[in-house]
Amino acid sequence: xxxxxxxxxxxxxxxxxxxxxxxxxxxxxxxxxxxxxxxxxxxxxxxxxxxxxxxxxxxxxxxxxxxxxxxxxxxxxxxxxxxxxxxxxxxxxxxxxxxxxxxxxxxxxxxxxxxxxxxxxxxxxxxxxxxxxxxxxxxxxxxxxxxxxxxxxxxxxxxxxxxxxxxxxxxxxxxxxxxxxxxxxxxxxxxxxxxxxxxxxxxxxxxxxxxxxxxxxxxxxxxxxxxxxxxxxxxxxxxxxxxxxxxxxxxxxxxxxxxxxxxxxxxxxxxxxxxxxxxxxxxxxxxxxxxxxxxxxxxxx
Numbered sequence: 001x002x003x004x005x006x007x008x009x010x011x012x013x014x015x016x017x018x019x020x021x022x023x024x025x026x027x028x029x030x031x032x033x034x035x036x037x038x039x040x041x042x043x044x045x046x047x048x049x050x051x052x053x054x055x056x057x058x059x060x061x062x063x064x065x066x067x068x069x070x071x072x073x074x075x076x077x078x079x080x081x082x083x084x085x086x087x088x089x090x091x092x093x094x095x096x097x098x099x100x101x102x103x104x105x106x107x108x109x110x111x112x113x114x115x116x117x118x119x120x121x122x123x124x125x126x127x128x129x130x131x132x133x134x135x136x137x138x139x140x141x142x143x144x145x146x147x148x149x150x151x152x153x154x155x156x157x158x159x160x161x162x163x164x165x166x167x168x169x170x171x172x173x174x175x176x177x178x179x180x181x182x183x184x185x186x187x188x189x190x191x192x193x194x195x196x197x198x199x200x201x202x203x204x205x206x207x208x209x210x211x212x213x214x215x216x217x218x219x220x221x222x223x224x225x226x227x228x229x230x231x232x233x234x235x236x237x238x239x240x241x242x243x244x245x246x247x248x249x250x251x252x253x254x255x256x257x258x259x260x261x262x263x264x265x266x267x268x269x270x271x272x273x274x275x276x277x278x279x280x281x282x283x284x285x286x287x288x289x290x291x292x293x294x295x296x297x298x299x300x301x
Contacts, residue, residue: 004048005289006216006250017054031254033066039262047071049293052100064093072097072293074132079120088127097293098130103139113142118149125153136162140201147208159217160238163198166223202241212292213242216250219259232272244283
């Protein structure tokens with residue numbers, strides 16, 4: 001049994017999604033549970049966590065309406081609102097398991113470290129909810145500051161902190177080409193400065209015991225030529241850094257379809273972690289997500 005701990009559902013006809021520009025035109029359409037059931041039908045995925053994709057409480061309300069296999073919702077609330085505690089209480093839905101804000105889209109890279117945001121995260125923690133961190137390198141320092149400021153909160157780092165796999169591979173390929181112009185530049189490991197910096201930041205996040213990390217979104221971070229890039233190595237390094245009990249699998253579907261189909265995302269991740277023990281694989285693909293996201297909702301139902 002597998003829990004997909006990170007996917008989306010949306011209908012751009014219902015509300016605007018500002019990030020859906022022409023670069024993501026193939027996914028700028030409705031994706032609903034029928035689509036989800038189709039892509040998971042021949043897999044071992046039996047439950048999922050659906051994650052917000054726009055700063056709109058209406059989307060969160062719509063996600064609550066989605067039937068199985070959706071088991072939990074990571075929704076949105078205005079963390080900076082003076083009445084954020086009351087807003088969280090008003091949601092009052094047993095399938096609300098977490099909150100997320102797309103901090104990567106904020107103009108201020110230190111948005112997560114702002115006092116009003118910290119206050120909002122304390123309210124999220126007091127409500128017994130997880131907070132998902134959607135951050136790139138630009139926002140990592142603020143995310144770490146937030147984690148330290150609210151040690152009672154539980155955080156999940158989405159998409160392994162969004163490593164710049166494509167840029168790292170291009171850098172490594174350029175270095176290889178310069179050193180030996182006749183040798184094909186295929187990056188099998190990531191050794192450039194950006195990759196090393198990512199590893200250092202992952203160690204910083206992992207040093208905080210209240211942070212869990214998602215193996216998700218790596219194929220799209222690797223770009224169009226992801227098959228020639230060390231996606232599996234990044235996935236494995238996440239597990240090595242955080243441990244299986246603090247790592248969860250997520251497909252990032254349907255964003256992941258910009259790279260490949262659902263089955264291949266699952267196959268690539270499974271292959272990358274094939275040498276884990278049965279217990280360790282079960283933690284990454286089921287147990288950790290169940291503990292982090294679903295234990296609270298199961299107690300309420």
